[in-house]
Structures are given as structure tokens and as C-alpha cells.
Amino acid sequence: MGNITDLCRREGTCPNQYNTWSKEFLEAGKRRLKGETERQATRGQVDDLRSEKGYLKQVTAKPLLDSDSDLE
Secondary structure (H helix, E strand, O other), X not given: OOOHHHHHXXXXXXXXXXXXXXXXXXXXXXXXXXXXXXXXXXXXHHHHHHHHHHHHHHHHHHHHHHHHHHHO
């Protein structure tokens, strides 16, 4: 295995960027081990979750509404 500079050159990134990512990853791991699991969601993640929430509401509400009409 080569050194970090060789790895970065092969993958097309600069060593400074690698060091930044590595430090962020290690810090996130430390926070996770302490139980600090909250993180910022990306806009795409928020949109996906809202879409899924709407879908789940539809799928669960229809059977409930149908079962209520069966009782009458």
C-alpha cells in the first residue's frame, strides 16, 4: 500500500482535502461514541423524508378509513 499522497493522486483528490475529510470523519466518530448522534440533514434528505411521510400517511389512512366504513 502506498502513502496518502499516492492514494490521493490515484483517486484524483488533493491531500489537503483528504486530511479535512479524515479529520471530520474521526470527529464525527468521537461524537457518535459519546452518544451525540444529531446531525444536519441535507435538503434532499428532508425532501425524501417528507415524501415518504406523505406516502405512509396515505397507505395507513386508507385501510383505517375503509375499516371505519365497514363498521357502519
